[in-house]
Amino acid sequence: MDHAATTPTHPEVLEVMKPYFTDHFGNPSSIHYYGREAKKAIDSARDTIAASIGARSEEIVFTSGGTEADNFALEGVAYANENKGNHIISSPIEHHAVTNCLGFLEKRGFKVTFVKVDSSGLVDPEDIKKAMTDKTILVSVMHANNEIGTIEPVAEIGKICREKNVYFHTDAVQTFGHMPIDVNKLNIDLLSASAHKLYGPKGVGMLYIRKGVKIVPFIYGGEQERGMRASTENVPGIVGFAKAVEMAVNELDNESRIRKLRDRLIEGILSKIDDSILNGHPTLRLANNVNVSIKYIEGESMLLNLDLEGIAASTGSACSSGSLEPSHVLLSIGLSPDVAHSSLRLTIGRSTKESEIDKVLEVLPKIVSKLRSMSPLAKK
Amino acid sequence: MPAGYSDKVMDHFAHPRNVGVIENPSGVGKVGNPICGDIMEMFIKVENNIITDAKFRTFGCGAAIATSSMATEMIKGKSIEEALELTNKAVAEALDGLPPVKMHCSVLAEDAVRAAIDDYLKKTTGKGLPGFKPHEEGEHEH
Numbered sequence: 207m208d209h210a211a212t213t214p215t216h217p218e219v220l221e222v223m224k225p226y227f228t229d230h231f232g233n234p235s236s237i238h239y240y241g242r243e244a245k246k247a248i249d250s251a252r253d254t255i256a257a258s259i260g261a262r263s264e265e266i267v268f269t270s271g272g273t274e275a276d277n278f279a280l281e282g283v284a285y286a287n288e289n290k291g292n293h294i295i296s297s298p299i300e301h302h303a304v305t306n307c308l309g310f311l312e313k314r315g316f317k318v319t320f321v322k323v324d325s326s327g328l329v330d331p332e333d334i335k336k337a338m339t340d341k342t343i344l345v346s347v348m349h350a351n352n353e354i355g356t357i358e359p360v361a362e363i364g365k366i367c368r369e370k371n372v373y374f375h376t377d378a379v380q381t382f383g384h385m386p387i388d389v390n391k392l393n394i395d396l397l398s399a400s401a402h403k404l405y406g407p408k409g410v411g412m413l414y415i416r417k418g419v420k421i422v423p424f425i426y427g428g429e430q431e432r433g434m435r436a437s438t439e440n441v442p443g444i445v446g447f448a449k450a451v452e453m454a455v456n457e458l459d460n461e462s463r464i465r466k467l468r469d470r471l472i473e474g475i476l477s478k479i480d481d482s483i484l485n486g487h488p489t490l491r492l493a494n495n496v497n498v499s500i501k502y503i504e505g506e507s508m509l510l511n512l513d514l515e516g517i518a519a520s521t522g523s524a525c526s527s528g529s530l531e532p533s534h535v536l537l538s539i540g541l542s543p544d545v546a547h548s549s550l551r552l553t554i555g556r557s558t559k560e561s562e563i564d565k566v567l568e569v570l571p572k573i574v575s576k577l578r579s580m581s582p583l584a585k586k
Numbered sequence: 587m588p589a590g591y592s593d594k595v596m597d598h599f600a601h602p603r604n605v606g607v608i609e610n611p612s613g614v615g616k617v618g619n620p621i622c623g624d625i626m627e628m629f630i631k632v633e634n635n636i637i638t639d640a641k642f643r644t645f646g647c648g649a650a651i652a653t654s655s656m657a658t659e660m661i662k663g664k665s666i667e668e669a670l671e672l673t674n675k676a677v678a679e680a681l682d683g684l685p686p687v688k689m690h691c692s693v694l695a696e697d698a699v700r701a702a703i704d705d706y707l708k709k710t711t712g713k714g715l716p717g718f719k720p721h722e723e724g725e726h727e728h
Contacts, residue, residue: 502645503645504623504624504645504646504647504650505647506647506648507599507646507647507648507650507651510591510596510599510600510647510648511600514600523623523647532623542620543620543621543622543623544620544621544623544645547620547623579605580602580605580606580642580643580644580651581643581644581645582616582625582626582627582643582644582645583620583625583645
């Protein structure tokens with residue numbers, strides 16, 4: 207029930223990766239047979255991944271993961287377009303891979319405007335338009351939020367950016383491989399994705415960079431990735447990533463099964479547990495995401511109890527992260543700190559069975575009543 | 587969530603001792619705040635300067651619940667003076683340690699005990715615990 211954190215590498219993905227650790231261990235930059243085999247594998251992986259989002263192969267740069275792709279996009283575009291302007295627009299609910307990178311850029315003299323989100327976590331594209339100045343060089347709004355699952359109106363935001371001649375980046379780590387994405391229809395200039403969220407291996411991701419986008423390289427060294435991201439390629443990872451994408455495309459139909467499980471879980475929790483609320487948008491929502499606040503009890507104590515029952519989950523409570531601040535996403539949608547501390551995220555995966563949903567609905571109300579019986583905040 | 591809860595922490599979390607409220611308590615202390623995600627409420631019954639019963643209610647993480655539970659166990663049967671000697675480190679040690687980021691929970695437990703005694707002293711002597719002031723959330727180590 208924590209598939210938004212990561213997914214297991216699919217056995218078929220692992221199988222196609224294996225030979226690239228052993229028989230085809232070559233360095234793609236080498237001229238000889240072994241090198242050529244590795245190069246061929248990367249080229250073919252690039253083709254597969256590009257085709258899955260309607261991009262051209264040369265527009266894909268492999269990275270070490272989603273975080274690197276986000277950092278690359280933001281820093282790369284910021285530094286390449288400094289002469290045009292220093293203003294960036296983003297949302298307050300981005301992943302830390304974006305917010306902390308923007309924080310760094312702010313220290314380096316860039317100005318960042320965070321537009322507000324509504325109580326369901328939606329960005330209003332009009333707010334993006336209003337925030338634009340003649341110094342704006344980049345807009346970065348995630349495709350869907352990792353905590354509350356809200357799907358942002360990226361096509362509209364992208365359209366505004368296109369009209370204003372401003373680059374549009376989206377962090378699609380939660381959606382790539384889970385929803386159909388066409389970078390042309392969605393007016394996306396840069397898109398970050400990660401393999402391990404779609405049953406691929408950890409340690410590999412990619413940045414889509416539309417041809418013509420002005421961007422500086424992220425890692426300097428050799429000529430790998432057209433000089434944009436030097437370092438010997440993670441050949442097995444890239445091969446596995448492509449296989450995972452290939453499989454994800456075939457699995458897209460399965461998302462409706464996952465969506466049904468999600469709705470059953472949401473309805474079950476809200477009807478069985480008093481003073482529970484859904485966080486995020488009811489319909490514009492990732493098919494696998496359930497995020498609720500169960501008032502008067504704290505998130506980590508729920509997680510530990512669920513863990514004792516063999517159920518893995520996640521929370522936006524500070525107690526789980528080591529800081530005292532609860533999730534910036536939950537505060538941005540207007541939750542009070544105590545309700546944010548009471549959040550519980552359950553994310554469904556391909557392997558999740560109906561019986562597992564039933565088990566959560568059976569054990570969670572018991573856990574809640576136990577914790578509420580010891581909470582000074584609970585109603586008498 | 588932070589890994590590294592000891593078996594003892596998990597035991598006190600899963601089977602907390604002394605949960606609840608005491609009717610007509612000799613003293614009550616409430617510390618923490620919801621912004622930081624933990625609130626502890628501690629009740630004590632005092633007879634002839636001895637804490638004969640202690641109960642708690644806590645909104646908080648696993649460590650907050652476990653430290654509340656352990657603190658009530660440690661002060662039961664003790665005199666007020668002995669209970670005032672209880673330190674957050676002693677609570678943490680009794681639980682076979684806490685992850686560093688969770689040490690503030692043990693501070694909260696120590697504060698809850700002192701707040702309850704402060705309340706008891708105010709009721710009985712008209713004066714609270716000299717110099718007692720609960721720690722501000724955020725200023726302690728975590």
